[in-house]
Amino acid sequence: KNQVEQSPQSLIILEGKNCTLQCNYTVSPFSNLRWYKQDTGRGPVSLTIMTFSENTKSNGRYTATLDADTKQSSLHITASQLSDSASYICVVTLYNTDKLIFGTGTRLQVFP
Amino acid sequence: EPEVTQTPSHQVTQMGQEVILRCVPISNHLYFYWYRQILGQKVEFLVSFYNNEISEKSEIFDDQFSVERPDGSNFTLKIRSTKLEDSAMYFCASSEATSDAGELFFGEGSRLTVL
Numbered sequence: 001k002n003q004v005e006q007s008p009q010s011l012i013i014l015e016g017k018n019c020t021l022q023c024n025y026t027v028s029p030f031s032n033l034r035w036y037k038q039d040t041g042r043g044p045v046s047l048t049i050m051t052f053s054e055n056t057k058s059n060g061r062y063t064a065t066l067d068a069d070t071k072q073s074s075l076h077i078t079a080s081q082l083s084d085s086a087s088y089i090c091v092v093t094l095y096n097t098d099k100l101i102f103g104t105g106t107r108l109q110v111f112p
Numbered sequence: 113e114p115e116v117t118q119t120p121s122h123q124v125t126q127m128g129q130e131v132i133l134r135c136v137p138i139s140n141h142l143y144f145y146w147y148r149q150i151l152g153q154k155v156e157f158l159v160s161f162y163n164n165e166i167s168e169k170s171e172i173f174d175d176q177f178s179v180e181r182p183d184g185s186n187f188t189l190k191i192r193s194t195k196l197e198d199s200a201m202y203f204c205a206s207s208e209a210t211s212d213a214g215e216l217f218f219g220e221g222s223r224l225t226v227l
Contacts, residue, residue, distance in 0.1 A: 041201075041221070041223075042220055042221070043116075043203050043205075043218035043219050043220045043221050044155065044203070044218050045218070046215050046216065046217075049215060089155070097168060098143070098145065098157070098160035098167055098168040098210060099157045099160075099168065099170070100147075100155075100157055100216070101157075102154045102155040102156070103154065104153075104154050105154075
């Protein structure tokens with residue numbers, strides 16, 4: 001079954017600290033892997049998109065990695081800010097379809 | 113910056129009533145999608161739409177659901193006879209290319225509450 005699992009479920013860090021969120025997927029074959037940020041009650045906003053041939057992709061303080069062999073991805077957030085408090089969702093696109101398969105997300109809270 | 117807009121932001125309806133959720137995709141985008149998110153659960157794919165027809169739909173998207181692009185700008189999701197379990201946040205998205213290659217831009221969502 002095509003699934004996307006994320007860990008941890010929730011995370012609390014202090015402002016200015018770094019953190020890393022994990023994603024494991026069983027989606028096969030896949031086209032690309034995305035990380036989205038979703039504020040409570042809002043729509044998801046794209047952070048990064050990586051194809052299976054890419055190992056890393058950065059967007060400002062966000063850096064995503066992908067290991068297509070082990071089917072793992074991570075999102076590293078550097079120098080966290082209060083505005084980083086949100087859910088971070090790993091999303092995998094099934095190859096040759098329109099279907100995005102969403103993970104359950106990691107809820108990040110950044111405290112001052 | 114162009115964005116996907118959705119209306120209404122929140123709709124409350126009685127079970128069995130028809131509901132239409134509206135979306136205005138980004139103007140030069142060709143691919144349109146509806147997703148839903150039941151409270152506390154994952155976002156789930158409902159349907160994709162391209163060239164005035166459904167290109168793909170999930171098992172959730174049964175005969176009670178329909179989509180339409182009635183004019184050059186709007187993209188609607190209709191639920192014919194709402195059920196309690198249809199209560200969710202519904203997200204519209206659009207992209208220049210297919211999900212395989214293109215970045216999806218999501219709207220802010222329409223929260224549907226079925227009583």
